[in-house]
Amino acid sequence: MASGYPSGAKFTARLRQEGQLTQTEAERLVSFTNASNPLFIIGAVSIGFFYDQQLGILLAITHYTSNFLVGVCMRFYKYNERNNYIMPQFSLSKAFAKLHHARMKERRTLGKILGDSVTHSIQTLLVIGGFIILFSVLTEIMREVHVAHFFANGIAIGLEVMHLPKEMALPLFTGFFEITIGANEVSQTDSSILIKAIIVSIILAFNGFSVQAQVASILADTDIRFTPYFFARFLHAIFASIIVILLYVPIYKHQTDSTVGSFVFLPSTVFTEMEKYYDIFEKIGFLFTLTVLIGSLILLVKQKN
Numbered sequence: 001m002a003s004g005y006p007s008g009a010k011f012t013a014r015l016r017q018e019g020q021l022t023q024t025e026a027e028r029l030v031s032f033t034n035a036s037n038p039l040f041i042i043g044a045v046s047i048g049f050f051y052d053q054q055l056g057i058l059l060a061i062t063h064y065t066s067n068f069l070v071g072v073c074m075r076f077y078k079y080n081e082r083n084n085y086i087m088p089q090f091s092l093s094k095a096f097a098k099l100h101h102a103r104m105k106e107r108r109t110l111g112k113i114l115g116d117s118v119t120h121s122i123q124t125l126l127v128i129g130g131f132i133i134l135f136s137v138l139t140e141i142m143r144e145v146h147v148a149h150f151f152a153n154g155i156a157i158g159l160e161v162m163h164l165p166k167e168m169a170l171p172l173f174t175g176f177f178e179i180t181i182g183a184n185e186v187s188q189t190d191s192s193i194l195i196k197a198i199i200v201s202i203i204l205a206f207n208g209f210s211v212q213a214q215v216a217s218i219l220a221d222t223d224i225r226f227t228p229y230f231f232a233r234f235l236h237a238i239f240a241s242i243i244v245i246l247l248y249v250p251i252y253k254h255q256t257d258s259t260v261g262s263f264v265f266l267p268s269t270v271f272t273e274m275e276k277y278y279d280i281f282e283k284i285g286f287l288f289t290l291t292v293l294i295g296s297l298i299l300l301v302k303q304k305n
């Protein structure tokens with residue numbers, strides 16, 4: 001939840017490799033722990049694309065609530081195997097004892113642990129960036145050869161059956177491949193904010209083939225099957241589309257109606273100062289990110305040598 005995709009799959013795969021989870025437990029866990037992080041939902045999607053921070057709260061609550069329901073449903077995945085499993089009695093002292101035992105088994109020094117963390121982080125970032133570029137290019141190619149429009153026409157039929165505007169078909173198809181591009185295209189349509197919230201919630205819940213490919217590449221090193229995770233994405237999308245409708249009025253509509261008047265009385269200088277600081281941050285942010293990346297690569301090369 002805090003780290004976003006694909007950290008849930010990565011941690012689950014590591015627990016399975018260490019033998020701390022059975023195959024079924026890992027398949028259940030990966031199905032609902034690979035969620036988008038709040039910074040992406042509120043910062044990138046809601047504020048960056050829609051310029052509406054209140055929408056981010058609605059999308060975040062919807063995303064995590066529906067993901068929790070997916071976890072409840074996945075509890076019944078291979079339910080008959082519970083008969084062979086003995087639930088240990090809860091003991092806080094035993095939990096701390098196991099934690100201490102695991103720490104004592106770790107023979108690496110602090111510097112080694114820090115170096116390995118940086119190495120794994122850089123490798124994960126490269127994988128994520130590579131898949132995002134791959135599926136972004138693939139989506140653009142399908143647009144140019146009109147394959148995307150062909151599939152969008154089929155999606156439009158389904159949207160009309162559900163009484164949703166068919167102009168959302170192409171952004172939805174794009175979001176099925178890459179979340180960020182799809183959410184941006186949804187924000188540029190002329191539909192109501194409720195319709196946009198429904199489509200974006202579905203896109204976030206489905207994860208997009210880009211994120212799913214990242215998860216598949218991580219699970220390939222284990223015996224965790226990809227099928228339960230893929231099935232859970234459809235379940236997540238269904239829950240999200242229903243919950244966002246139920247929460248739209250109490251969380252978004254009422255809150256925006258009650259706060260819109262308070263912003264009218266703010267002096268214009270406040271917004272001018274905010275824009276000035278944002279421009280400074282925008283210029284410095286890239287340099288800071290580039291510096292951290294170069295420093296991490298230097299540490300990685302030194303560790304390899």
